[in-house]
Amino acid sequence: MLLALVVPFAGKLGDVQQDRAVDYLPAGADSTQVAKIQDSLPGGETTELVLVYHRDGGLTAADRTTAEDQVREIGAAHELAATPEGIPSEDGATLMYPVATNAPGQDEEARAAFVKDVRATATGTDGLGVEVGGSGAIQFDAEEVYGSLGGPLFLTTVGVVALMLIVIYRSPFLLLIPLISAGMAEVLARAGAYGLNRLFDTPVTTQSASIMTVLVFGVGTDYALLLVARYREELRRVERPYDAMAAALRGCGPAVIASSGTVAVGLLSLLVADLNSSSGMGPLGALGVLCALLAMVTLLPALLLLFGRRVFWPLIPAYGSEPKARRSLFAAMGSSAGRYPYRALIGGAAVLGALALGVFAMPGTLKQEDSFTDKPESIAALETLGEAFPDRGSQPITVITPTGRAAVTLTTAERVPGVEAVARGRSADGWTELSVIASAKPESAAETRTIGELRSALDDSYVGGPSAQQIDLEKTHSRDTTLVIPLVLVLVLLILILLLRSLVAPLLLIAAVVAVWGASLGIGGLVFGPLFGFEGMDPGLPLLSFVFLVALGVDYGIFLMHRMREESLAGAEPGPAALSALRSTGAVIASAGLVLAATFGVLLNLPMVMLVQLGFVVAVGVLLDTFLVRTYLVTSASVALGRKVWWPGPLSKRAPVPVPDRPAEEPVPVP
The missing domain is CATH 3.30.70.1440 (Multidrug efflux transporter AcrB pore domain)
Incomplete structure (x- = not known):
């Protein structure tokens, strides 16, 4: 019923989607004020x-x-x-x-x-x-x-997720059901995004809408994998599928809800960012995650129950049966971490630290002319002008000044070092537009100094234009990074403390995902220039990659630690509980990690350098988190810490009780 109501609104999202320069600029910057005032001048923009x-x-x-x-x-x-x-x-x-x-x-x-x-x-x-x-x-x-991104991005994302599900499940029904559920979540998210724009004037850009699509399919499929794996486990213990699903939801529901809450809170932290594109991406991303959660705990279970046990054909789990005993990859890796926890912990930390050093090889700030993977005509023209006029500006610096001081401002601007010419433009509503030509080429160090000199000399005016926008973007990204990153860490830590009833375990997970973020950026620094040929790094990459990797990376930590806590509550010591949790959830987490990395990998095919860089860093980070951090670092640290991992909660003091026999979860095949 809900889907039937929202479908018409989902189709209207494209009508409110805008990609003007002001939609990607800092809300409080000089260049943004220039763009807004220009709209009100005669003729508008x-x-x-x-x-x-x-x-x-x-x-x-x-x-x-x-x-x-x-x-x-x-x-x-x-x-x-x-x-x-x-x-x-x-x-x-x-x-x-x-x-x-x-x-x-x-x-x-x-x-x-x-x-x-x-x-x-x-x-x-x-x-x-x-x-x-x-x-x-x-x-x-x-x-x-x-x-040109919307349709191809959606189809490519669906295709990648479908391929991954075929490899993981090898079942036609288990391919279609999570995919249908994710598709319905995407419809709901698009309708919700349209509503946010209409009700709260939330900016919707192609960038934020694209990220929302990737999150819906990536995160939604992750939740589906976790629920389906637990449901299959319960079907071997419980006769009626309905009761098995109820048990599965009770078992993994808290982890899924906490996971989605962590991602949503992390993304909503972007609301405090001054950059319009970042602050707008926060609520849209959070909306996508929550819509994915809603679909995966309502529509997905209903569709699974509709088909009963036959949904797992041809590998139908029979009531009372035992999963096929076999030595899994994660059992072997867990045993290794259990035997030599300190060695695994130190080795894994050393690998991440070494990779993080690649950050020092990161190319400089990405210039406007280098922001496309394929060179459009406008960029070719900019390069031709740069070669033909090496000592002359080819794009104006715009100054908006109070009309009553326009003559004084013009004279003052002409005297600023690096200014070649100043021309008076339009006037209206108490503002006058001046066009300033610098002697230096666009986005050069000399032009940057000229813009700084203009802003110092014209403290009652606004200085904008394309080059000034790039300067404001870089400054705002630095400001937003120092503000948002601590906020994300505090909020995610609080959620983990509430879920795990511990302080040590959440700190361990936070430290792990921060290490993954550093290593992923380091790998980016090593390959962006030599392999991809990028001339610079988008200044927003550190912040956005941090928010996604911390929020999404903690997901897998929640899945593992929540299962470990279940085992500990049943009486197991932390060491055996950690190894059992890894054997039970390792394959599921690996499958989820592969799907999420593949969905973000879709961004590598897009023609914008910023999206390619974001997709690469997040995809690499998810893979590192899945196969190194969860398997070795978190497991070995849990074994090494013993009961202290649950400090100061009651599990840090509780004596073990006999653990009832329970069949191990059937592992999900991993490609």
Whole structure:
């Protein structure tokens, strides 16, 4: 019934999804204020382009005539802010025409139509190269990339999850049921995201919607794997499937709920971030996780019960049967950690520490021109301008100043070191727009100094534009990282303390996931440049990867430690309890880890460097967490600590009682 009601709203999410520059900027930054005030000026938002004409060996007279004719045609067809004037390079091989219009304003379709028409008009022939760049073209190309992500991302994610389920279950029904449940959770999440936007004006970008889809399928499938494994275990002990499902929900329900709560709380911590894209991603990600939880504890059990034991065909678990006895990989690994806990603990920590050193090889901050995996026309134009005008800015710095002080601001700006020219623009509502051209090329150290000098000299004005936005993004990411990371750690720690009734065990899990985060970033530092060819690291990568790896990594710790606590409550000593928990849940956790890593791995196929880097670091981190940290570090630490792992809870003092015989859980096949 609920799904029937929300389906129409799920389809409307694309209508409120926006990828404007302001949707990815810091809420309180100068550059964001500039973008907002520009919207209120006559004509609204300015769309700025640069037409770049280039011929190796030098432009001919015919080339210049062609350029003038095409620019004149563009001016006749569109309402331009000023008559474009050509600026030649010193070597005579390049000619650029700055073109700006306020006509489209905030109308994304009109702005896109303007860029397309300019590109259709500005064409080269017989060796004359023509490229359309500028901030408006870069934004258009970015929106084109983002607009192409939705369908392919969804289909690829579904395909990857389906493939993983085929390998894990080898059953047609167990392939379809979790997939159907995750699909319904995705519908519910999209409808909820639309509701958040309408009710609370929560920003929805392609980036946040894409991450939400990955989380729904990845986390939802993880919960399905855990529940199905426990249900199969109970079917061997309980005759009626309904009673077996009730027992399975009682057994793994607290772990699943705590897990989803941990992920949701971790993601909601992003609400305190100043960056609009991060603060908007928090509630959407949390919504996706909670929708996945709802589907996996309601719809999934109902579908499983509908088919009864036959859902496991061809490997149907019979009542009273014993799982096939076999030496599992995780039993062998657990035995190794149990025999030599200190050796395993020190060795594993050394490996993670060594990998974390790769952070020092991380490339510098990612520039705007390097943010695409495939070079669009706007970036090619930017590179051509950089070569042709190495000592001149090719994109304006925008200054918004009170109209009453516009003349003083213009004079002051002209005197700032590094400023080549200042032009007065539009005025309205007490604000005036000034366009500043720096002598240095965009996003260079010299231009950064010029922007800093402008902000110091013009303390009553706002300084923005594309380069200023990049500076504000980097500063805000640093601020958000120092604020959000401690908050995530405290909130996740509190949830773990409540669940495990211990202080030592939660601290152990937190330390483990932080170590995984450092090692994953280190691996990224080692491969981003040499293997992927990336020229820089997105400044938001450390924060986002931390939130995802801590929240998702603690998931698997919860599954393992909760089962260990069950064994301890039944009377087992911590050492045997840890090894038994690993044997029981190791294969399930491994399967879940492989699915989650594969879903985040889908991001590696996307054309945005930021999403590729995030997908790589999270996928690698999940695999490290699954096969190294959970298997060796947490298990060996639990064996080494003994009862102290449950301190100061009652389990740290309780004497063991006889443990009733219970069949071991049938392991899930791991590819």
